[in-house]
Amino acid sequence: MVPLRLFSAASQTLLEGLAQWTLSAQASLRPHRLPPQQASPRLLSVDCTDHARHQEPPGKKPLSEKKLKRYFVDHRRVLVRGGNGGSGMSCFHSEPRKEFGGPDGGDGGNGGHVILRGTSTNVLALPPADQHVKSLSSVLSQYQGFSGEDGGRKNCFGRSGAVLYIRVPVGTLVKEGSEVVADLSLPGQEYIAALGGAGGKGNRFFLANDNRAPVTCTPGQPGQERILHLELKTMAHAGMVGFPNAGKSSLLRAISNARPAVASYPFTTLNPHVGIVHYEGHQQVAVADIPGIIRGAHQDRGLGLSFLRHIERCHLLLFVVDLSLPEPWTQVEDLKYELEKYEEGLSERPHVVVANKIDLPQARARLPQLQAHLGQVIALSAVTGENLEQLLLHLKVLHDAYVEAELEQGRQPLRW
């Protein structure tokens, strides 16, 4: 039997614990006293918006600028070595009662090439949600091709080394030094990064009329060795450009099947995602959700240059503005400034300004001011879906104009 004193002590601790839990639960339910907002109009929104559709992962903390660079890999230095060729064999045929059987050393096999192959998920086999572009993080720093086998007796040739494929995302540029040697912009496109070495010759190869018993055989050649720089540039028709938390990922989720993470902290998106918007007549427009840009990005602040590189390859731009912040037009001005600093004329590409979060009352009040500054803007809400059609229609108009312009210039427009 449990002594009464012991039981009461245990229940008391339990009750104390319960009381403490209730207190802490009450405290957490009570509205927090937030520190007063800074007066700066350039402050980026990090407020918590609770939406049933956009569940945020619990316990995730914002990443520091330093850490961000570690997560996203859009360039790699790779040392590639082709496979070595197998050596030739030097030996003579030996059989009972056949004294001078002659040379029968086989040649060595060739070393295998190392090949870079642009890979993207199959559009037909998989839903467009799987069409997001991955980073180069899976690419290793060194690759050694497969070596060929040595030649053998009885004229046996060595087996050649298999080809080693390195899978890289579509949109990868291959540079040697500062020279661009390949642009893997289509799925399945290949580039031989390092040639395998040729196999050596066996002594049979050196048999000649004046030399009936050659002993010479040659070693296999070493594979080619190169240092290449891989650089990933996302390719899509339209790229969403905006400050962190503007709602770019929410918007991509709303208009396509892509499912990039959405959260109320800046830099939720670390890798570009591509979503496909489907139109009638099987027309598809690829829209890229590019991670947030911060002021000073052109000086490589934050994820700086790596993101601006992705924007460079988008033919159309969607400037996504958080309308709930004061003076929202300054966001567009700052974004354009960063793009211009990175590459002149980049902000002049066909574009549209998307004013997001119109469902919030303070945002709706700011719309006339924004329109007065920028003229035509598309005000919408990525969360409630308000006015999304206007964006989709406008996107189609911009895309059609792009296709027409490309065809006029005799170029093939980008297809997904």
Ligand SMILES: Nc1nc2c(ncn2[C@@H]2O[C@H](COP(=O)(O)OP(=O)(O)OP(=O)(O)O)[C@@H](O)[C@H]2O)c(=O)[nH]1
């Ligand atoms: N009220 C409201 N909140 C929105 C809307 N769109 C996005 N949000 C919220 O804004 C926050 C940021 O959204 P994200 O889509 O992650 O923003 P982002 O631009 O992709 O942010 P980064 O990936 O950090 O660059 C989330 O808490 C969203 O729920 C909107 O239309 N209305």
Ligand SMILES: [Mg+2]
């Ligand atoms: Mg995002």
